[in-house]
Amino acid sequence: MNDSRSIRMHYSLRAFILLSFALYIGHLVHQDTLHYYVTPKLASLVKLCPIPLAAMAFSLTVQALFGKSSALCNCDQHLPRSNLRSITLYSLFLFPLLLGFLLPDRALGSVSASKKGVSLSYVASEQKFMSSDPYQEEFAKLAKILYEQPVISVYPEIFSETFGAIDRYRQAFEGKEIIVSGFLYPNETAAHDHSFAVSRFLVQCCTADATPFGIMVNPGTPISLPADTWIEVRGKLHIVPYKGQEIMQINAMSITPISQPSTPYIYTSPDSVEAWNKLENASGGASEQASVK
Incomplete structure (x- = not known):
């Protein structure tokens, strides 16, 4: 079992990733470019995603900052035990997000x-x-x-x-x-x-x-x-x-x-x-x- 400090760090990272996805979807909606990535029928559902994503990010943030150490555990799913594994895991989510924010939104050609x-x-x-x-x-x-x-x-x-x-x-x-x-x-x-x-x-x-x-x-x-x-x-x-x-x-x-x-x-x-x-x-x-x- 990881110590409470390590668990808090992972909770914070996950909250950051979830909030980043919520902001990215909000960015696409604001720029009216969501249709470059999903069909109109699916877009109506994707537009709602920032709400639950932000809620989950808020919940993880509260647990990371104010959760009692005795109540923190990684019982359901073991957290990475090394820094390399943690970097590899979270890079799988952060890298596509980075590309999404940096690359221009345009249609396939x-x-x-x-x-x-x-x-x-x-x-x-x-x-x-x-x-x-x-x-x-x-x-x-x-x-x-x-x-x-x-x-x-x-x-x-x-x-x-x-x-x-x-x-x-x-x-x-x-x-x-x-x-x-x-x-x-x-x-x-x-x-x-x-x-x-x-x-x-x-x-x-x-x-x-x-x-x-x-x-x-x-x-x-x-x-x-x-x-x-x-x-x-x-x-x-x-x-x-x-x-x-x-x-x-x-x-x-x-x-x-x-x-x-x-x-x-x-x-x-x-x-x-x-x-x-x-x-x-x-x-x-x-x-x-x-x-x-």
């Missing part, structure tokens, strides 16, 4: 995408707007709606679902006009046609599970925009071969630099068809909403 690899193909092509799989029926309904649009606007809220529907029924979308925004991810293997991907990170829970998705863009002529530049691309969809498979590519008509959106990531939608209708209504879309049987 080309560096992370190059490590994970951008997915340019979503699903296998099938017959036009039909699916024998009930789990894929939503793609068929969304594809029918998108096909009827004179210009397909890719809403960030259903980014992956939109390209999933287009890729599944790619033959039907050959030559269709489309508008999409994302960050520029250079295609180092296709320098001959100066192509690149316009991409976004799909986040299921937090940035640790972020997956880059995008669509290849052929600008026609070289562009001087650097990697990670946020752009809006307007062009026409075409099927092209890429690394032994067929993918959809946009032959660009215009490429416009834009500001990074406040929420740069994309998330899955429980009902992409309903979401599309709401987004179209909210944006005042001129096209009539398609009725899907």
Whole structure:
């Protein structure tokens, strides 16, 4: 059993770490950068964490300063018996905190995408707007709606679902006009046609599970925009071969630099068809909403 002085020191260190985490989360909330790390649904819960963390830190501080020596023990979990072990243990918590406070809060970009690899193909092509799989029926309904649009606007809220529907029924979308925004991810293997991907990170829970998705863009002529530049691309969809498979590519008509959106990531939608209708209504879309049987 450790002596009371050592136990008080460990209580103080743990209180400091808990309070630091509470302050860091508060910092992210104050700077409106929490969405760079967790999904909006999870963020609403994370925002509450500083309260219990601060309460636990206060409790440990009271015990460290005013607790009776006879009541202090490490009975439930033995404390490190050497300074080296203590430094190693607490560094596991302090080091990421230090990085969090020192490094800038920013969205994932080309560096992370190059490590994970951008997915340019979503699903296998099938017959036009039909699916024998009930789990894929939503793609068929969304594809029918998108096909009827004179210009397909890719809403960030259903980014992956939109390209999933287009890729599944790619033959039907050959030559269709489309508008999409994302960050520029250079295609180092296709320098001959100066192509690149316009991409976004799909986040299921937090940035640790972020997956880059995008669509290849052929600008026609070289562009001087650097990697990670946020752009809006307007062009026409075409099927092209890429690394032994067929993918959809946009032959660009215009490429416009834009500001990074406040929420740069994309998330899955429980009902992409309903979401599309709401987004179209909210944006005042001129096209009539398609009725899907």
